[in-house]
Amino acid sequence: MTDLLSLQDLLSPQEWAALGLSLKVSLWATAASFPFGVLVAWILARTRFWGHGLLNGVVHLPLVLPPVVVGYALLVVLGRNGLVGGWLYTAFGLSFAFTWKGAAIAAGVMAFPLLVRAMRLSLEAVDQDLEQAAQTLGAAPFRVFLTITLPLMLPGLITGCVLGFARALGEFGATITFVSNIPKETQTLPLALYTFTQTPGGEAGTLRLAVLAVIIALGALMISEILARRLKRQNQGSRHDR
Amino acid sequence: MTDKILHMDVRFKRGSFKVDANLSASSGVTALFGRSGSGKSTIVSLLAGLLTPQDGLVQIGDKILYGSTKGINVPVHKRNVGYVFQDPRLFPHLTVTQNLTYGSPRLPAAEHAKIFAQVVYVLSLESLLSRWPLSLSGGEKQRVAIGRALLSNPKILLMDEPLANLDNAHKKEILPYIQHINTTFNVPVVYVSHAIDEVVCLADTLALVNDGSIAAHGPVEDIMGRLDLSPLTGRYEAGAVLNLSVANHDKENGLTHLSLQGHRLYAPQTHLRLGTKVRLRLRARDIALALSAPKDTSILNQLPVVVTDINLENGPHVELALAIQSKPGSEYAKPQTLVARITKKSFQDLGLAKGKSAHALIKAVAIDHHSLSNRGIPHKRDPL
Known part of the structure; x- marks a missing residue:
């Protein structure tokens, strides 16, 4: 076994830790923003109220703001001495600053606009006549949403999640500002990559992590493509069964 | 046949379009007949709760669905009103069987199985059950839509020009099915149409809709035999109905x-x-x-x-x-x-x-x- 290059030896322990952490942070960021994404997409697509434009702006802010500003804002709000963070710490002992949970929040906030955008577009494409038909069949609004609206916007949900996941995976500026660059705690793949570029003799590590990032991003895109295609086939009915 | 199942007397206004309709229907088939734009579809939408009138009363059996004086407005999903739209509106992500049973939780299981079998039989849906809506023809889709509405166990079935989007061949295919719904499933039907031949073929009672109100209302034979109404029933196609x-x-x-x-x-x-x-x-x-x-x-x-x-x-x-x-x-x-x-x-x-x-x-x-x-x-x- 020793003459064979084992999987373990492909990356250094530090690189493995960064990869594992990145996947954990991105998955949590995507999963946690999912319900909020659906809710905000629904509000933006289906309701009109005085603060509509403001909400739309706030949701899209991370897309146009320098990530460092978002990280700083998170530090101010959720830091241990922050407005909400301080209360969370004294009341529940919860702390986000300098932990992987904080990294997940930073990634989630940065990914949110992409998530919402894809979901909103697919929601707007859902035929409201079908929802009306479901109502006349006795389905209450929430059941209509779960059984008609949500399944019909599934392609958009998947696209939103994949885009969000990819964005979370690449998050750098907000993360390093909010939770710093602590190996095995907050040092995600991009942060580790950055560290290697700053370290003499880190070229090999830099290259390995860059290739890894490309592979993960491509993999995510391919999975979403396969899911979307399978879904489309199902939704449009197998025409060959005629 | 004389007991009134449906009673409505409503006023609705949107822009310059006004509806002031006073309509009652018994257990048979009531046709709402009128030119396009006369307000027929609006009247059935008001009935189903898809539109809300400014004031008036909508009552099915002894249940008030809308009453402006009492502040009652029952939401669509609690009205127990079956609705067959002009377009079939089948759910594309569900099979025909799943579409048919979508509204069935309204029914106890044993009763549902019996009615399901009956609906499938009467509408000849056996061969369609495992198919997806997008693989069906226009006529097949509309048959499934009718079955789906029937299976939600409605107190009344509203059909809003269900044949309007079909070609003549498919119309002839569906018409016999619709003819037997009323008697087979014992459900009163309100049928909206601008085709007098469909109305004469299906309806017991005819309500002529003109400019958002009911211009005349009575047995088909009586209405069709009245000369003063021939501008509304259509001069070219006008003619009496005999039994x-x-x-x-x-x-x-x-x-x-x-x-x-x-x-x-x-x-x-x-x-x-x-x-x-x-x-x-x-x-x-x-x-x-x-x-x-x-x-x-x-x-x-x-x-x-x-x-x-x-x-x-x-x-x-x-x-x-x-x-x-x-x-x-x-x-x-x-x-x-x-x-x-x-x-x-x-x-x-x-x-x-x-x-x-x-x-x-x-x-x-x-x-x-x-x-x-x-x-x-x-x-x-x-x-x-």
């Missing part, structure tokens, strides 16, 4: 004999059983008049009539309402009405006037399968 029964089949000559107030009416042969009640629409322009019964003529059908009403239109035509005189010895409480459309010149030459007797001449070839509809036993498939 007859199948008396005999003359295979040799390829004719079916229909009995009407003791008279015989000859029609091209049908496959209806003897004794079957049928409804016949005779277009006013297919009827000629003579003062005495002509002996040497190719026209088989001659009925003694008395002129009861005259409508002198602008232009070269006159419309006449004619009461059919029963054959001596056969007593009928109420004579049926024919409508004839002849030229003013003939009208004057014959010296026709109210109360004057004449003979109505109807070519047997003017009666086709299209104008003859079965009001009794289903001829396509018997219900379970």
Whole structure:
């Protein structure tokens, strides 16, 4: 076994830790923003109220703001001495600053606009006549949403999640500002990559992590493509069964 | 048939479009007939709760669905109103079976299984059950939509021009199915249409919709026999509706004999059983008049009539309402009405006037399968 290059030896322990952490942070960021994404997409697509434009702006802010500003804002709000963070710490002992949970929040906030955008577009494409038909069949609004609206916007949900996941995976500026660059705690793949570029003799590590990032991003895109295609086939009915 | 299932009296306004409708319907089939844009669809949307009126009352059975004075407005999903739309609106991500059962939680399981089997049988859905909506033809989709609405166990079934988007062949395919829904499933039907032949074929009661209100309301035969309403029922297609029964089949000559107030009416042969009640629409322009019964003529059908009403239109035509005189010895409480459309010149030459007797001449070839509809036993498939 020793003459064979084992999987373990492909990356250094530090690189493995960064990869594992990145996947954990991105998955949590995507999963946690999912319900909020659906809710905000629904509000933006289906309701009109005085603060509509403001909400739309706030949701899209991370897309146009320098990530460092978002990280700083998170530090101010959720830091241990922050407005909400301080209360969370004294009341529940919860702390986000300098932990992987904080990294997940930073990634989630940065990914949110992409998530919402894809979901909103697919929601707007859902035929409201079908929802009306479901109502006349006795389905209450929430059941209509779960059984008609949500399944019909599934392609958009998947696209939103994949885009969000990819964005979370690449998050750098907000993360390093909010939770710093602590190996095995907050040092995600991009942060580790950055560290290697700053370290003499880190070229090999830099290259390995860059290739890894490309592979993960491509993999995510391919999975979403396969899911979307399978879904489309199902939704449009197998025409060959005629 | 006289107990009123539905009662509505509502006012609705959107922009310059106004609806002020007072409508009641019994357990049979009520047709809402009118030009496009007359407000028919708005009226059924108000019934189902898809639109909310400004004020008024909507009541089905003894349940108030909307009452402005009491502040009641039952939401759509609690109204128990089945709705078949112009477009089928099947859920594309569900199979036909899943579409059919979508509204079924309203029913207990055992009852549901029984009705499901019946709906599938009556609408011939067996071969479609595992298919996806997008693989169905227009007619098949609409049959599934009808089945889906029936399976939600509605107190009343609203059908908003369910045939409007189908071509003639598919219309003919679906019409017999719709004909039997009312009697088979014992559900009152409100049928919206702008095609008079569908209305005559399906409805017991006819409500004429004009400018957002109900212009006239009553049994189909009465409404179609009224000359003052012919601008609304459509001049070209206008004509009275008669109720007859199948008396005999003359295979040799390829004719079916229909009995009407003791008279015989000859029609091209049908496959209806003897004794079957049928409804016949005779277009006013297919009827000629003579003062005495002509002996040497190719026209088989001659009925003694008395002129009861005259409508002198602008232009070269006159419309006449004619009461059919029963054959001596056969007593009928109420004579049926024919409508004839002849030229003013003939009208004057014959010296026709109210109360004057004449003979109505109807070519047997003017009666086709299209104008003859079965009001009794289903001829396509018997219900379970």
